[in-house]
Amino acid sequence: MEITFTDVGPVKVVRLDGMIDTVTAADVEAALTGLLSDGVNNMVLNFEKLTYINSIGLRVILVVAKQLKRVEGQLQICSLTDPVQEVFDITGFSGILNVVETEDQALAAF
Amino acid sequence: MRLFTKTLILILILFAGTGAAVSILSARSLHDSLSSEFQSKGQAIAQGIADSSTEILLNRNLATMQAVIDQFTQIRGVAYVFVSDAEGEVVAHTFVPIVPAEMNALVRPYAHHGTMAGLRTTRVDAGALGSFIHVSAPILAGVAGNVHVGMDLGYIEQQIWETVLDQQLLMLAMFLIAVGIAYIAVNRIVQPITRLAGYTQSLSAEAFESGLDIPDDILSLPQKQRGEIGELADSFISMEHILQQYVSDLKDTTAAKQRIESELNIAHEIQMSMIPKIFPPFPERRELDLHAKLISAREVGGDFYDFYFIDERHLCFAIGDVSGKGVPASLFMALTKTLFRATGGPRNSTARGILTHLNNEISRDNASCMFVTAFCGVLDTETGEIEFCNAGHNPPFVILRGEVSELPGTGDVALGVMEDFEYRSGSLRLAPGDQLVLFTDGITEAMNGDDSFYSESRLSALLQKVEGESSRNVIRHTVEDVREFAQGTPQSDDITMLVLGYRGANAESHPTLAVELANRNTELQRFNRLMEDFGAKHGIPEETQFRIRLSLDEILSNVVRHGYEDESDHVINVIVSWDGHEVTIEVHDDGKPFNPLEAPEADTEKSLEERAIGGLGIHLVRTMMDELDYRREIDTNVLILRTGPRDD
Missing domain, CATH: 3.60.40.10 (PPM-type phosphatase domain)
Incomplete structure (x- = not known):
């Protein structure tokens, strides 16, 4: 699991490469909530190289989305792989989160 | 006591009306009778004095004259008496100290007209002095003068007022008595009704479950109060008996119905447990x-x-x-x-x-x-x-x-x-x-x-x-x-x-992967690697492998997180078999009994704010797999998951 951060203007782009499973979900949660406590409230999650996510990973994403909503920030998720897209569809996450196809589209939303 | 208030108002109106009518009527008749009495009295006095005082007047014996008229002032209603001579000069009077001017004015006309025949009666309003019936009687046809007698109308009024006052006092006394009687009567009617009403209210809160608890004062009402109230109380008591019977019948029926329903459910379960439901039934065959x-x-x-x-x-x-x-x-x-x-x-x-x-x-x-x-x-x-x-x-x-x-x-x-x-x-x-x-x-x-x-x-x-x-x-x-x-x-x-x-006697057994996992999250990655090799070796499509991996991830992390109450190590057995069409996965764990088929369905329609964190894992498994079977074998949960390649 590799997590990299890039600043694009006022937006923090987070690339999550690998798999978010029961073990790695804790790392992802620590990294993302760390950003939130640093005052980041505009975030793009790039899932281009994310091949796997389970319900615990979804929980982390949901926590981040809810906290950003509370501080009137914004979360955009882009470039979902097919398996992750399927999980998002089954759980209804595609409907409640901002999911777009490319990182450019995600950045254009801010 | 709303009934009493109404009764009170009714009595009040009745008495006020009657009192006013009686007073007006009696005042009028009293006024009429007293007026005519005073008038004839005045006439009789005037005539009497005129007849008897001719001599006295002719002799100009004025002192005697004064003495005569003085004694008439004692008579009830007589206000004044005075005598005027032929010239209209007052020669004797009962006024104190002098004849008022208004009275002189009454005398004057007779003076100018000289003689007068008979009695004259007029009503005189003498301002501050009051109102009078003024009777004048001529002495010797007016030759010797006139006798004037004034009957006091104020006295009549006073009489009337006194009478009316008496009447009103009487009415008041009667009114108070009537109110007292009404109060007692109304109380006798209302009290049992109030008690019944209170009792009814307490009834509505009762569940009619325990035995009857009718207060003694209600029970004794039918004997104490004959008539409508008693009948009402009687109806109440029998109504409660009927209600209680009804409720107890209803409860029996409902309980019986519930019992039958639950027995039918149990029967269904027993019946279903009689037929084999776990497939394949003989995996080794x-x-x-x-x-x-x-x-x-x-x-x-x-x-x-x-x-x-x-x-x-x-x-x-x-x-x-x-x-x-x-x-x-x-x-x-x-x-x-x-x-x-x-x-x-x-x-x-x-x-x-x-x-x-x-x-x-x-x-x-x-x-x-x-x-x-x-x-x-x-x-x-x-x-x-x-x-x-x-x-x-x-x-x-x-x-x-x-x-x-x-x-x-x-x-x-x-x-x-x-x-x-x-x-x-x-x-x-x-x-x-x-x-x-x-x-x-x-x-x-x-x-x-x-x-x-x-x-x-x-x-x-x-x-x-x-x-x-x-x-x-x-x-x-x-x-x-x-x-x-x-x-x-x-x-x-x-x-x-x-x-x-x-499949024939020599049917080959399906490729099988049997893994023993410890109850640690990291074990899942080990299983994933084994599953990946197994899938690659037997040509299980990538997307099928993904769904299997995700489902087992959810199932196993759930077992690790919630299945064990102790801290010791446990073994979770996972057996995967592939028959070319379908993957069957059996998961055996000795954790707490947990049937994922009975877990509540997650609501995936809710918005971000309403979404509860968690509860999605089972939903994912249900969707990712084609079929789930669960059974509890003594101390082990056996979960069977099945799925095959999907086209989409």
Whole structure:
């Protein structure tokens, strides 16, 4: 699991490469909530190289989305792989989160 | 005491009206009578003085004159008396100290006109002095003067006022007495009613569960208060008795109904537990592909299926349909099913022998005249040969070398109809890949909205279409097709199906991956690597592997997180097998009993704010897998997951 951060203007782009499973979900949660406590409230999650996510990973994403909503920030998720897209569809996450196809589209939303 | 207030107002109006009317009437009549009395009195006095004072006046004996008139002032109502002479000069009077000017004015007219004949009566309003009836009587026809007598009208008024006042006081006294009486009377009426009303209110809060608790004051009312109040109290008491009886009856009925319902549910559970439901039933017997399903139309039904090995080599299987529905049918089904198990054995190992024996057992003492149609077969697992017997059941379909055909019946009568009936045998041979399809008329006679049947021909056509599929898939497609055909028309009969596929005596066992995992999250990554190798080796599609990996991730992390209350190590067994069409995964864990099939459905329609964190794992598994089965084996949870490649 590799997590990299890039600043694009006022937006923090987070690339999550690998798999978010029961073990790695804790790392992802620590990294993302760390950003939130640093005052980041505009975030793009790039899932281009994310091949796997389970319900615990979804929980982390949901926590981040809810906290950003509370501080009137914004979360955009882009470039979902097919398996992750399927999980998002089954759980209804595609409907409640901002999911777009490319990182450019995600950045254009801010 | 709203009733008393009303009574009070009524009495008040009554008395006020009466009092006013009486006072006005009596004042008027008193005024009239007193006026005329005063008038005649005044006239009599004036005439009397005039008659008797001629001498005195002619002699100008004024002192005597004064003495005479003075004594008249003692008479009630006489205000004044005075005497004037012929010249109109007042010669004697009773005024103190002098004759008022108003009175002189009354005398003057007589002076100028000289003589007067008879009495004159006038009413005089003398301002501050008051009002009077003024009577003048001439003395010697006015030659000697006039006598004037004034009767006091103020006295009359005073009399009237006094009378009216007396009357009013009397009325007031009567009013107070009437109010007192009314208060007591109203109280006597209202108090029991108030008590009854309070009692009724307390009744409405009562559940009528315990014994009757009617207060003594209510109970004694019918004796104490005869008449309407007593009758009312009587009705109340009997009403409560009836209500309590009613409530207790209702509770009994409801309890009975609930008991029957829960007993029916239990009956359904018992019945379902009587038929084998875990598939594959004999995982070690690779030569068999056996699957069956029973969908009850009501809580309990009359269909059954069963199978068991008579010996190492011979599998006995049967399907049956008891005449009728509901509880009687289910009881008969239980009987038949139990006897079926007890009948077959090494000494009675043919379908014909089993059904003959079963028929005799059922026919004996069959007071209810129920019967069972049944198909029974015995498969030789080494040769694929089936010896069968059909007791009035729907002829099964057989799929031989990919061709669907109906298996001709043996023309025998249903079980329970005729004792000592000689059943006949039929035989059939399955080659590897062939299937025998048993079903009940719940399938072929399933109805749609147009009252037409699903029919044998539609079933035959469907079986031809799904030829080559596993037994489990044949049943799944059939049930789906029946559902589609029925278009929501309620299922009227049990739907039961048993499909027996033969793979041949030398059928290879399916590739299997058996892994022992410790109860740690990191173990999952180890399993994933093994699964990846297994999938790659046997050509399991990537997307299927993904769904398996995700489902096991959810299941196992759930077991690790919630399954164990102690801190010690546990072993979770995972067995994955792949038959070329389908992956079957068994998960055995010795954690707390947990049936994921009973977990509440996650609501994936909720918005971000409403979404609860968590609860999605089971939903993912349900969606990712085609089928889930769960059973608790002593201290172990056994979860079976199945899925095959998906097109999308």
